[in-house]
Amino acid sequence: MTSSMRQWLVHREVPSPNWNERKLPVSMVVLHYTGMRTAADALERMCSPAAEVSAHYMIDEDGTVTQLVDEEKRAWHAGRSSWRGITDVNSASVGIELVNPGHEFGYRPFPEAQIDALLPLLADIVRRHNVPRANVVGHSDVAPARKTDPGELFPWERLAEYRLALSQPKIEIGDPFDNDGAFYLALERFGYDISDGRKAVEAFQRRWRPHKIDGEVDGEIRAILFQLLLDRDQGRTR
Ligand SMILES: [Zn+2]
Numbered sequence: 001m002t003s004s005m006r007q008w009l010v011h012r013e014v015p016s017p018n019w020n021e022r023k024l025p026v027s028m029v030v031l032h033y034t035g036m037r038t039a040a041d042a043l044e045r046m047c048s049p050a051a052e053v054s055a056h057y058m059i060d061e062d063g064t065v066t067q068l069v070d071e072e073k074r075a076w077h078a079g080r081s082s083w084r085g086i087t088d089v090n091s092a093s094v095g096i097e098l099v100n101p102g103h104e105f106g107y108r109p110f111p112e113a114q115i116d117a118l119l120p121l122l123a124d125i126v127r128r129h130n131v132p133r134a135n136v137v138g139h140s141d142v143a144p145a146r147k148t149d150p151g152e153l154f155p156w157e158r159l160a161e162y163r164l165a166l167s168q169p170k171i172e173i174g175d176p177f178d179n180d181g182a183f184y185l186a187l188e189r190f191g192y193d194i195s196d197g198r199k200a201v202e203a204f205q206r207r208w209r210p211h212k213i214d215g216e217v218d219g220e221i222r223a224i225l226f227q228l229l230l231d232r233d234q235g236r237t238r
Contacts (some may be wrong), residue, residue, distance in 0.1 A: 009065060010057070016047045016068040018054035018076050024086070026129040029122060030078050032139045033149040035102030035150030036056065040101060043068075050075060055095035061110075065119035065171070071125070081142035082193040083135070089142050094125050098150060099104045109153050122164050122186075132238040134191070137166040137207075144203030145196040166237055168208070169227035181216045186225055190232075216237035 029178045035044035039060050046068055055077040058066045069075040077095030086092050098110060098118065126136065128130065138154065139147045158168035183193050187204060194200045198215040205213045208224050231237045 001024055001211070010067045011064050011125055014043060014056040016048060016075075018046065018048050018052055019069045019073040022072070022091045023088060023095045023137050024091040027131060028083060028089065028090060028135040028137065029125055030081075030093045030095050030137060030139055030142060031150050031154070032077060032097045033100035033107075033151060033154075034096065034097050034100045035100070035104060035149060037101060039099040041164065042097065045149065046097070057095075058097040058099065059114055059117050059121075060099050061114050063111075064098040065121055066116050073215035078139065078142055079146070080110050081139075083137060083142045084191040094129070094130065096122070098148070098154075103148055103151065107151060107153065110150075110155060115155055115158055119158065119162060119164065120222040123162060126164055133163060133166050133238055134232060137191075138203075140203040140206050141192065144192060145199040148203075148206065152213060156207065164233075166228065167223060169231055171223040171227050183217050183222055183225065186229060190225060190229055212218055 029040065036042040036045065037060070043058060043066065054075045056067065056069045056071055056075050057178050057228070058068060071094055072091050075095050077094060077097065078089035080087035081087070083089055096118065098114060100108065100110060104149055104225045125131065136159065139149045140151070156165050157168065159165035179200055184197055187200055188194045192200045192204065201214055201217055201221070202215045205221060205227065
């Protein structure tokens with residue numbers, strides 16, 4: 001990245017001590033919300049050695065982008081996680097924290113300015129590391145039993161418009177899996193850790209059918225999952 005490009009995408013640097021060396025090349029981006037009362041609280045926590053957490057970037061609600069960890073290094077944002085067989089998600093990902101109080105302190109929509117700052121930053125990351133769209137995921141996708149961020153208010157369709165995340169599939173087939181076991185196998189094949197099946201279903205719903213998150217396998221989510229897998233197998237996504 002040229003320095004002028006960098007100034008446009010990243011507005012300030014607040015180095016965090018919480019990182020180590022990557023063991024895998026970057027193939028994913030994990031999106032989070034901070035889940036704290038204020039941006040200052042989140043920044044302080046991500047820079048505290050005792051907290052042992054960090055991310056590469058934090059984006060304020062006004063669109064200010066702060067870099068905390070160099071992308072070459074392994075930031076500590078995903079915790080115990082799994083996606084498409086990768087269990088050291090921190091080693092394989094760039095982590096972006098979006099300032100939002102989260103479900104605990106008053107979950108609210110992500111402002112336009114925040115998403116407008118995310119889009120070009122994400123586009124640049126995805127291009128430089130050749131990250132597949134299917135690997136731009138939420139924290140709840142990679143840790144369904146533990147996490148609910150960035151949550152059902154996150155505007156995935158805005159990312160999909162720029163081909164930075166998978167778009168909502170057009171469902172062509174009514175109800176493809178006739179039992180829950182087949183659904184869970186398919187969910188695992190798509191990428192989710194299904195050791196807590198209900199939580200994995202909730203995480204899938206939070207991402208793909210956010211208006212009804214109940215952990216129940218129903219015809220609509222079966223159809224969505226089937227179409228997502230079909231699109232990937234037919235090379236429309238990767
Ligand atoms: Zn998170």
